Amino acid sequence: MKSTSRMLGATSALALLAFGATSAHAAGTTAGDTITNEATVSFQVGGISQNTQTASDTLVVDRKINLTVAEDGTATTVVTPGSVSQVTAFTVTNTSNAPLDFALEGLQQTGGTAAHGGTDSFQATNVRLFVDSDDNGIFDAGADTLVTFLDEVAADATRRVFVVTDIPLGLANGAVAGVGLRATAREAGTANTQGATLTQTTGANTANMDTVFADTVAGPDDSERDAAQSARDDYTVATAMLTVVKTSRIVSDPVNGTTNPKMIPGATIEYCIAVSNAPGASAAASIGINDPLPTTVTYEPSFGVKVDGTVSGGVCLADGATAGAESAGTVTGTIASLTGGETKTVLFHATID
Structure with a gap:
């Protein structure tokens, strides 16, 4: 025996x-x-x-329903205010023992700590989802497919999904938007059609194929054993933070010359437009200055418009290059670039009529 x-x-x-x-x-x-x-x-x-x-x-x-959704990467996505089609990427893996469809939802966090630190403070716009059709890991609107669900995902297979959004203008440097992706398992079987909602078998085991929701670990935007999984990523704004200060000082007048001059008709005024970028901010480029003069002053062409000057002790220095212009009573100048913590000026003279 x-x-x-x-x-x-x-x-x-x-x-x-x-x-x-x-x-x-x-x-x-x-x-x-x-x-x-x-x-x-x-x-x-x-x-x-x-x-x-x-x-x-x-x-x-029996059928064990499980999946994982994970951020594809380990860092925030740095964005500029006003930029479009900004991308965060996620992977969706079918860890079930059957092929499934997966309904997809692009999510936006509302307040709280974002995935990579900082506090969620703004909402991105125009949220779209694309599957990485050519599986190269890079978003390409011409090659990747706009989707609302993943179709016929085999057991153990992984698909990459891009969450693509636009970033509003007017955001401060360091502002953060938390975004996420939630995938929910659906029935498979008909190509190019999202399957029906799954139902978990209740009661005792049957002789047929039963269904068990095995997703026992909840993500940030789903619950345990709900046939869904979620993950989060975020955008962090990197931008210039410019401040502009315009000042004037009397240079001379027709009576006193340069000794204790007064603001009388015929006096020469020096105008200074100082543009500063905050420390730690992103560099600004092509900074255009446009200053229409009041009708009571007249531009002084002999001094010219000096650009890229500096400030010392709160006083604008006449050390810029003569690169600006005046036309029909409007003074213009362009500061080519301004890094974080830097100040540059546009300087010119006018006389009081």
Whole structure:
């Protein structure tokens, strides 16, 4: 009897190994498959071998619904106010033991700490979802497909999804927007059509293929065992933070000259427009200055319009290059660039009429 028991155990193990060799994958044996195990009993009567006896058991593998959604990367996405089609990327992996569709939702955080630190403080706009059709890891609007669901995702397969948004103007440097992706498992079976909502089997195990929600770890925007999973990423604004100060000082007048001059008709005034970029802010470029003069002063062409001057001790210095212009009473100048913490000026003279 002991010998027979050992033989039956060996037979069962071989049957299971043989099945596993043809059907195994990381998510487990495929849902709906049948597992058949047959036992054989041999015996003798009076030293003569008799006909063997067999018995078999067949069961249906139930469907385990599970998935992972993860940020594709480890850093925030740096954006500029007013930029369009800014991208965060996620991966969706079907860790179920059956092919599934996945409904997709692009999410936006409202307040609280964002994925990479900082506090969520603004909402991106025009949220769209694209699947990485060519699987190159780079968003390409011409190649990647605009989607609302993932179609026919095989067990153990991973798809990359891009959440693409636009960034509003007028945001401060360092502002943060938390974004996310939620995927919810759906029935599969019909290509190019989102499957029906899944229903978990209740009660005792049945002889048919039952369904079990196995997502036991909740994401930031889903619950345990709800056939859904979510993850978050964020955008961080990097921009210039400019301040503009316009000042004037009397240079000379026709009575006193440069000694204690007064603001009388004929006096020469020096106007200074100082543009500063906050420390740590992104560089600004092509900074255009446009200053229409009042009708009570007249531009002084002999001094010119000096651009890229500096400020020392709160006083504008006449050390810029003569690169601006005046036309029809409007003074213009362009500061080519301004890094964080830097101040540059546009300087010119006018006389009081």
